Amino acid sequence: MATDTEDQRGGPVGTASPGVERERRAGGRLGAALRDRPHLGRTLVIGVPLVLIAVVLAWRYFAARETTDDAQIDGHITPIAARVGGTVLAVKVDDNELVRAGAVLVEIDPRDYRIALQRAEAELADAQAALVAARSGIPITTTTTASQVSVAGANVERAEAGGKASAREADAARARLKVAQARLEEASANARRAERDRERLKQLVAKDEVSQQQYDTAVAAADAARAGVESAQAAIVEAERGVEVAESRRVQADGMLVGAEADLRAARTAPEQVRVIKSRADSAEARVKLAQAALAQSRLNLQYTTVVAPSAGVVSRKSVEPGQVVQAGQPLLALVSLDDIWVTANFKETQLHGMRPGQPVTISVDAYARRYMGHVDSIAAATGARFSLLPPENATGNYVKVVQRIPVKIVFEKGQDPQHLLRPGMSVVPTVMVR
Numbered sequence: 054m055a056t057d058t059e060d061q062r063g064g065p066v067g068t069a070s071p072g073v074e075r076e077r078r079a080g081g082r083l084g085a086a087l088r089d090r091p092h093l094g095r096t097l098v099i100g101v102p103l104v105l106i107a108v109v110l111a112w113r114y115f116a117a118r119e120t121t122d123d124a125q126i127d128g129h130i131t132p133i134a135a136r137v138g139g140t141v142l143a144v145k146v147d148d149n150e151l152v153r154a155g156a157v158l159v160e161i162d163p164r165d166y167r168i169a170l171q172r173a174e175a176e177l178a179d180a181q182a183a184l185v186a187a188r189s190g191i192p193i194t195t196t197t198t199a200s201q202v203s204v205a206g207a208n209v210e211r212a213e214a215g216g217k218a219s220a221r222e223a224d225a226a227r228a229r230l231k232v233a234q235a236r237l238e239e240a241s242a243n244a245r246r247a248e249r250d251r252e253r254l255k256q257l258v259a260k261d262e263v264s265q266q267q268y269d270t271a272v273a274a275a276d277a278a279r280a281g282v283e284s285a286q287a288a289i290v291e292a293e294r295g296v297e298v299a300e301s302r303r304v305q306a307d308g309m310l311v312g313a314e315a316d317l318r319a320a321r322t323a324p325e326q327v328r329v330i331k332s333r334a335d336s337a338e339a340r341v342k343l344a345q346a347a348l349a350q351s352r353l354n355l356q357y358t359t360v361v362a363p364s365a366g367v368v369s370r371k372s373v374e375p376g377q378v379v380q381a382g383q384p385l386l387a388l389v390s391l392d393d394i395w396v397t398a399n400f401k402e403t404q405l406h407g408m409r410p411g412q413p414v415t416i417s418v419d420a421y422a423r424r425y426m427g428h429v430d431s432i433a434a435a436t437g438a439r440f441s442l443l444p445p446e447n448a449t450g451n452y453v454k455v456v457q458r459i460p461v462k463i464v465f466e467k468g469q470d471p472q473h474l475l476r477p478g479m480s481v482v483p484t485v486m487v488r
Contacts, residue, residue, distance in 0.1 A: 132386075176347065
């Protein structure tokens, strides 16, 4: 604590420090000036609050706004290219000409594409005729194959019956042959007996021991026995011929049965034949669809010889002239739409803390001495550097922090540019009311 002889500033009582002395002198001079100039006091009393109010208002004004000069007008630029190749017959537009949607821009020689269209129509007609023929063959084949199966089955049954009959006939012929052989043996035995009787009676008739009549009877019996042998031999020959005929008929019947069975197997392939016919019809239908697709493509190619504007816009960068031979995909011109334009403003990332979609924007256009009204539509999902060809890689080398810029889309309010004065690429200065 300070002693009784010293005040709280550390000096002796009754003795002022140099700083206090200077303050007293300055206060004295200010008081003297205010006494000499009373209006100066009133000015300070009024001016100081006004300056403070102006500073506060300026701070509030600039704190509620974010602005940047890194902003341009954007719009839809539609490149027009040839869909088909050919010789350019006419160019209907010129540079910087305003065209409506559907207006003819360029005409390409359509003669080759008309011929291709006629060929596609002929191929479609041919494919449709083939399809009709293939479809009409399905019921015919189905009916024919079904009847063939029935006929083949009947032929097999008839051949089997004929084979059985010929087999029985062969058995009967062999039985008749055996009977004829037995009769031949019997006739031969009778002939031998009759010949022996005739020899015995011949000796007896020479001795007049038997009558001539008995001898003649024995001779006749011997002759009849020989005739019976000959008849039996002829019957055997006939029976052998019958056996041969019966065997040949049996062989023929077996062959007919084999043929009928083969026909039946062939006829039983009818479902496969029907499936083949149906597959041919399906193939013909597929060819019809291919021909229809080719015809549709030919019609499109013929339509593509007339290049029309997909939307309204101003013709720019025209690079086509009459007589020029163009290829499919070759750029011809560009259409710049002036009905749908917006502003792309690249704000610093430190300016986005209070920025939200829907906030009002005042847009100052460098080309015209006027302002346009708009509002924030959306904020990009990444900085512009991330979309560059070679984005920065901060994980390598020496790192230097750079404030990044993020694109913000700002749209104009409707009805402010009826004469389409604004053009994509113009520089603007947007000011966003963030509060």
